[in-house]
Amino acid sequence: MRAHRLIVQKFGGSSVANPERLKRVAQRVVETKQGGRDVVVVVSALGDTTDELLELARQISDDPPERELDMLMATGEQVSVALLAMAIEQLGEAAISFTGAQVGIRTDGVHTKARLIDINARRILEELGKGKIVIVAGFQGVNIAQDITTLGRGGSDLTAVALASALGAAVCEIFTDVEGIFTADPRLVPAARKLKSISYDEMLEMASLGAQVMQARSIFVAKRFRVPIHVRSSFSSKEGTMITDLAKAMEDIVVSGVTVQKDEAKVTMRDVPDKPGMAARLFRELAVAETNVDMIVQNVSREGATDVSFTVLKSDLPTTLKVTRQVAQRIGAGAVTTDEGIAKVSIVGIGMRSHSGVAAKMFEAMAEERINIEMISTSEIKISCVIRKINAERAMRVIHQAFGLHKRT
Numbered sequence: 001m002r003a004h005r006l007i008v009q010k011f012g013g014s015s016v017a018n019p020e021r022l023k024r025v026a027q028r029v030v031e032t033k034q035g036g037r038d039v040v041v042v043v044s045a046l047g048d049t050t051d052e053l054l055e056l057a058r059q060i061s062d063d064p065p066e067r068e069l070d071m072l073m074a075t076g077e078q079v080s081v082a083l084l085a086m087a088i089e090q091l092g093e094a095a096i097s098f099t100g101a102q103v104g105i106r107t108d109g110v111h112t113k114a115r116l117i118d119i120n121a122r123r124i125l126e127e128l129g130k131g132k133i134v135i136v137a138g139f140q141g142v143n144i145a146q147d148i149t150t151l152g153r154g155g156s157d158l159t160a161v162a163l164a165s166a167l168g169a170a171v172c173e174i175f176t177d178v179e180g181i182f183t184a185d186p187r188l189v190p191a192a193r194k195l196k197s198i199s200y201d202e203m204l205e206m207a208s209l210g211a212q213v214m215q216a217r218s219i220f221v222a223k224r225f226r227v228p229i230h231v232r233s234s235f236s237s238k239e240g241t242m243i244t245d246l247a248k249a250m251e252d253i254v255v256s257g258v259t260v261q262k263d264e265a266k267v268t269m270r271d272v273p274d275k276p277g278m279a280a281r282l283f284r285e286l287a288v289a290e291t292n293v294d295m296i297v298q299n300v301s302r303e304g305a306t307d308v309s310f311t312v313l314k315s316d317l318p319t320t321l322k323v324t325r326q327v328a329q330r331i332g333a334g335a336v337t338t339d340e341g342i343a344k345v346s347i348v349g350i351g352m353r354s355h356s357g358v359a360a361k362m363f364e365a366m367a368e369e370r371i372n373i374e375m376i377s378t379s380e381i382k383i384s385c386v387i388r389k390i391n392a393e394r395a396m397r398v399i400h401q402a403f404g405l406h407k408r409t
C-alpha cells in the first residue's frame, strides 16, 4: 500500500554544495510539507565531500582498511543532514536528522559496497506522526556488528528508493543538477530532449551504459518494489522524468535514448588455438581475478587459430593484461594487444522487443558517416557498438537523428 501523503525527496551532493543551495533545499522541503505532505528527506554529502574524504585517506595510507573507509565516508552525510535540519528549523518547521544506523538501515558486512538487508521504519513513522520533517543520511547503514557500512558510490539514491519502498511513499523524488532523463547527454547531442517518462528496464540499461543520473542498483530496487521515481532539477520547479513500469504504454517508442561510454579498453588475444576449452580458460581466469568482461568477439577461425577480443573497464586493464598474457602463454596463443582508443555507443528502448530493423537503422546511420563498427553486442532492449573514440559524438548525433529522437512525440 502506498501512503499517498508521504513523499521521499532525495537531494544529491551538487544540490547541497554550499550553504545557499542547502537553504534553497530547505525551502523546497518546507514548501512540500506545507502543501500537506509528510516528507522524508535523504541527502548526500555536501558537494565533493566524499571524494575529498577519500583523497584524505589516500594521503594517509595506500591501502586503508575498508571498515575505516566507511567510518570516514559516512561522516559526509552526517554533516549534511544536521545542517539541513537546522536550515529547516530556521524556516519555522520542525525537523529531525538521523544517521542510517539510527533509523535501522541494516546491511550485510561488505564494507564500501554493502547490500541492504532491511529497514526498520518505526522511528521514522513516529517522528512523522509528531509532524516533523525527517531527514536521513544517504549512502550509509549498519551491519550486524553495529559497524557503519556504505552502499557504494552514489548510494544515497539507494537509500531514498529503499526508504520510499519501506514507508510505502507515493513517489520518490530524485533532485539533481539536470532536469531529468534525456534522450542523450545534451552536452554531446544538442538536439537531445527530456523524456516525460521511461521504464525501469530502460533506465537500468542507460545507467549501466554511462548515463550518470542515478545509481544503477537503486533503479533495480525501484523496479523490484515498484517504487515510482521522479527525477527532476533541484534548481527549477519544472517537471522532470518519471521512471515507472510503463512497458505497455511505451511500446510504440522504439528507442528512448542514446548513450556513450569511454571508460573501456579492448584487449585482443591473437592466434588462439581453435579447440574446445580455450575461451573457457581465459574467461574463467579473468573471473577469478574479478575483472568484469563486457563485450566479447571471436573471429572466424583460419588455419586452426582465431583471435579473441573483449572489452574491460580501463581501471581493470592492468590485472586483465597480466592474466591474459599468462593464459596466452599456457595455451600457446599469440600476442596480447590493447586498444584504449575505443568508445561504446548504445541505443536503448523497450520497443525493440516488438520492432524489427532497429539494428540495421543504427548501423546505416553510422555507415553514412563512414564510421566503422568494430564490435557489436545486443540484448533484448539494447544495441551497443564499439567504434573509434574520436567518432563517438558524431555517431551519437547521427543515431539520435536517425531514430527521430529530437522530435516531439
Ligand code: ASP
Pocket (backbone or CB within 6 Å): 012, 013, 044, 045, 050, 051, 076, 138, 139, 152, 153, 154, 155, 156, 157
Ligand atoms: N556521497 C556519496 C557519494 O558521493 C553518496 C551519494 O552521493 O549518493 O558517492
Ligand code: MG
Pocket (backbone or CB within 6 Å): 012, 013, 044, 045, 047, 050, 154
Ligand atoms: Mg556525492
